[in-house]
Amino acid sequence: MRTEEMALLTHDTLLLPEGRLEIRVVDPAYLSIIAEVLKQHYPLVFGVSKANSQPPCYEMATQCEIIDFNQLDDDSLGIVLEGKQRVKILSAAQRRDGVWISRTLACNNWQQEPIIGEFELISAALEQFYEVNPDLFGLYENDIHLEDATWVSQRWLEVLPLYNKDKLRLMNQPNCHKTMNFVLELIKSHASAIS
The missing domain is CATH 1.10.4060 (LON domain-like fold)
Incomplete structure (x- = not known):
């Protein structure tokens, strides 16, 4: 099983494969990691925040892609994320700028099935x-x-x-x-x- 390093965004909202979510990014360190993700230096993983925890989220998270972004009225950045792959966060370390980088392991997504x-x-x-x-x-x-x-x-x-x-x-x-x-x-x- 191959693990992968990913930039970690945490939020109190859940994002799952094929789901979409728009979030606001204000923190300069996170603006910089978004730039690194867009330059393909890191894949991006989105986890649900967990207070007083190391890593700062629940262990099940979703690798995602930035599918759209725009500057909001307050000059912050709005990004639209799309969930791609379920992953397990094995560990995470915080860089000096405050951004978390996580070590992840891919998990199986749920299979499509018809509603009957x-x-x-x-x-x-x-x-x-x-x-x-x-x-x-x-x-x-x-x-x-x-x-x-x-x-x-x-x-x-x-x-x-x-x-x-x-x-x-x-x-x-x-x-x-x-x-x-x-x-x-x-x-x-x-x-x-x-x-």
């Missing part, structure tokens, strides 16, 4: 969620896969208001089935509470 039967409800609910959150929907343009159970499950994990440790417990499963069941039960219990 009652699980089509979680796909329809995600579509509605995007309709009321057009900024999030806009990140995907025409790259939405509501027919793929893995894609839909991962998008729900990114947006559900759960504790990160609970999201990561679901993310650490070998496939999307537990997440699909969890989201379906949430939707059903919400629907029965309303009716």
Whole structure:
């Protein structure tokens, strides 16, 4: 198993393979590491922040690519990240400028599988969620896969208001089935509470 050094960005938001997220970068050290990533000096990994921890994130993270960037009104940099590959953070060291460089090991991504039967409800609910959150929907343009159970499950994990440790417990499963069941039960219990 080959490990790889990657520049580490941490945030309180989860990003999974094929997911997209826009973040704001203000810190000059992180602006400089973004430049290094764009020059292909390092691959980039995105981890969920974990307070008072070394490394400063949970061990499961996502290698990602910068697919867009722009200068924001306050002169900070907005970057759009797209998740590519699940990785495990084995260790991390902080450079003098404060940027973290991590040693990672690639993990298996969940395999695509069709949404069938009652699980089509979680796909329809995600579509509605995007309709009321057009900024999030806009990140995907025409790259939405509501027919793929893995894609839909991962998008729900990114947006559900759960504790990160609970999201990561679901993310650490070998496939999307537990997440699909969890989201379906949430939707059903919400629907029965309303009716």
